[in-house]
Amino acid sequence: MGTLVDIVGNEEAGVDCIISHKAADPVVYQLARVDGDGRLVPATEDEVMAVEDLLEEDKSNVRTLDTGQILECSTNGSEGQPQLEILEIGTEKPNIPPHPMMDSEEVDVHPKERIPSLVCHGSDGSVCQSGSPGECSKTFSELDRSKTNSSFDTGMKPDFSLLNGEIHLDNLSVKDLQETFKATFGRETSVKDKQWLKRRIIMGLTNSCDFSTTSFVIIDNRVGRKQKTETCESVDCSVLFDCVVTSAMENHESPSTSHDKKSEIHSIANETNMESSTFQDKSGGKDAETEERPAKRIRKPTKRYIEELSEGESRDSGAKIVSSVKHPAYDQPSAKVWARPVQNFGLDRRYLTRKDSLGGSGIQIPYVSRIRRSRPRENLMNLMKLQPSGEGISISLEKNDVASSTQLDKECGNNAPKNSLSPRWIEEPPVVASERSTPYTERTTIQLEEEVKLKNVESYRNNSDEEVVTVPTANGGMRRKHHRPWTLSEVVKLVDGVAKYGAGRWSEIKRLAFASYSYRTSVDLKDKWRNLLRASLAELPTGNGYSAQWTDFSG
DNA sequence: CTTAGGG
DNA sequence: CCCTAAG
Numbered sequence: 423m424g425t426l427v428d429i430v431g432n433e434e435a436g437v438d439c440i441i442s443h444k445a446a447d448p449v450v451y452q453l454a455r456v457d458g459d460g461r462l463v464p465a466t467e468d469e470v471m472a473v474e475d476l477l478e479e480d481k482s483n484v485r486t487l488d489t490g491q492i493l494e495c496s497t498n499g500s501e502g503q504p505q506l507e508i509l510e511i512g513t514e515k516p517n518i519p520p521h522p523m524m525d526s527e528e529v530d531v532h533p534k535e536r537i538p539s540l541v542c543h544g545s546d547g548s549v550c551q552s553g554s555p556g557e558c559s560k561t562f563s564e565l566d567r568s569k570t571n572s573s574f575d576t577g578m579k580p581d582f583s584l585l586n587g588e589i590h591l592d593n594l595s596v597k598d599l600q601e602t603f604k605a606t607f608g609r610e611t612s613v614k615d616k617q618w619l620k621r622r623i624i625m626g627l628t629n630s631c632d633f634s635t636t637s638f639v640i641i642d643n644r645v646g647r648k649q650k651t652e653t654c655e656s657v658d659c660s661v662l663f664d665c666v667v668t669s670a671m672e673n674h675e676s677p678s679t680s681h682d683k684k685s686e687i688h689s690i691a692n693e694t695n696m697e698s699s700t701f702q703d704k705s706g707g708k709d710a711e712t713e714e715r716p717a718k719r720i721r722k723p724t725k726r727y728i729e730e731l732s733e734g735e736s737r738d739s740g741a742k743i744v745s746s747v748k749h750p751a752y753d754q755p756s757a758k759v760w761a762r763p764v765q766n767f768g769l770d771r772r773y774l775t776r777k778d779s780l781g782g783s784g785i786q787i788p789y790v791s792r793i794r795r796s797r798p799r800e801n802l803m804n805l806m807k808l809q810p811s812g813e814g815i816s817i818s819l820e821k822n823d824v825a826s827s828t829q830l831d832k833e834c835g836n837n838a839p840k841n842s843l844s845p846r847w848i849e850e851p852p853v854v855a856s857e858r859s860t861p862y863t864e865r866t867t868i869q870l871e872e873e874v875k876l877k878n879v880e881s882y883r884n885n886s887d888e889e890v891v892t893v894p895t896a897n898g899g900m901r902r903k904h905h906r907p908w909t910l911s912e913v914v915k916l917v918d919g920v921a922k923y924g925a926g927r928w929s930e931i932k933r934l935a936f937a938s939y940s941y942r943t944s945v946d947l948k949d950k951w952r953n954l955l956r957a958s959l960a961e962l963p964t965g966n967g968y969s970a971q972w973t974d975f976s977g
Numbered sequence: 978c979t980t981a982g983g984g
Numbered sequence: 985c986c987c988t989a990a991g
Contacts, residue, residue: 905985929979948980949985 906941908950915939916947917954925951 594602596614604610908916919931928944928951936942 926980944979945981946985948982952982 912936912939912942913950913954916950919947920951 594616596616599616600610600612600614915935916931919935923930923934928948931947932942932944936947
């Protein structure tokens with residue numbers, strides 16, 4: 423069968439999530455976690471983020487499961503071992519001719535009729551299905567409303583007749599859209615932005631269940647059926663963009679087939695006139711915040727595709743910072759979820775199989791390692807437009823980052839619950855302090871390109887070489903074999919973490935900001951920070967004219 | 978166990 | 985990165 427439900431565990435983050443791929447193509451992940459009682463609860467925002475990062479950076483914890491497979495959830499608290507059985511796995515494969523990379527079975531599934539359903543056998547033997555009212559649904563109940571009546575595994579059609587299979591929202595008035603929204607999500611909305619409404623509705627329909635706060639959607643892989651692309655075209659630029667990027671990304675991977683789709687996509691891209699270089703979905707982004715999801719991160723294009731933008735993008739919206747301010751309740755001893763090796767995994771050429779040290783089951787790593795051959799030129803250029811001319815400083819990026827995050831904190835930090843543990847802003851390196859008023863620092867084209875190259879190298883390694891290999895050294899110790907170059911995003915996260923939690927609280931930073939980078943220890947963070955400090959101090963002190971510029975701005 | 982600092 | 989001494 424397919425590759426449809428993944429378990430993502432991340433011990434550092436305490437995240438054990440079930441990702442049900444409702445749509446394999448484009449993939450829609452929905453996150454839930456198994457709580458101590460073996461119930462599915464929606465993943466928290468942070469878990470979502472952690473998992474997202476995990477998916478991007480480290481696939482070693484992703485297991486691919488099959489229908490009928492039993493999951494044991496070892497819980498810290500309770501004696502019993504709740505189990506989750508995957509009853510059905512929903513796929514939403516395209517109606518276009520099957521991609522040669524994919525299993526051809528299960529291709530003709532109606533998007534809204536095949537939806538993942540998980541049954542969990544609680545430790546008490548209770549069985550509950552997340553799609554129907556029952557034991558588990560307690561945890562889902564509120565989030566569930568739309569889902570239950572919009573067809574879960576029952577095959578029921580959604581509540582509204584407007585939408586029989588195809589979604590034609592274009593002709594609807596705002597009011598109609600609001601109605602539809604209400605029908606979809608079970609709540610009113612005051613948003614008047616048609617684009618936003620349409621987008622939300624589409625998402626609500628494409629998502630098997632909308633965890634109103636924590637569902638997130640990854641459009642992954644190639645763009646799906648035509649119908650889907652139409653949806654993209656009319657409704658959501660960001661999705662479309664994603665598709666385009668993805669398709670471009672995968673171009674080299676499936677040389678023969680992606681052509682059609684690619685051209686198709688491109689034509690759509692042209693039609694929609696994607697002048698915007700931003701990945702942020704404009705209408706959605708703004709309005710999402712005005713509605714019930716204030717400052718929540720909107721759907722972000724899969725970062726791997728746009729890593730070049732990560733420096734700006736990961737915090738430009740501020741959503742990340744705001745949303746991750748503090749949420750106590752989720753340190754709950756994570757329910758560990760192992761996959762028991764029950765049956766063979768469908769051989770899907772998109773996946774590499776590797777040995778699972780935990781359960782012995784095969785970990786299937788998406789073969790869609792989006793290894794970029796050449797970086798997207800425009801993106802880079804756009805990025806660089808942001809950088810006014812000036813001189814290049816080797817760690818300007820970090821400074822840049824801190825500067826922006828500092829700005830953000832000015833905006834939102836005041837109403838954010840101050841974490842009493844952490845107001846240690848003082849420990850920011852002097853460089854940073856002196857530069858925080860400098861909105862943009864710059865580096866030369868060459869430097870940027872170097873950066874990108876490095877990054878590509880790194881992501882390649884990420885995909886091909888997951889484990890931390892150690893080699894014995896002369897003095898008997900073990901040494902990590904591979905020097906993992908620090909990526910841009912890692913550095914950014916580090917700087918960010920230091921800004922948030924204070925330098926010195928390495929374990930905190932590791933736990934919270936580096937949850938998904940299992941290979942970076944807190945010591946690594948510390949060392950890296952030290953190096954950054956050194957580097958920055960080395961550049962700045964004796965006035966080569968640099969400091970003058972900084973002081974100009976800060977004064 | 979975490980942090981700091983030297984190697 | 986590693987190692988280790990110090991909280």
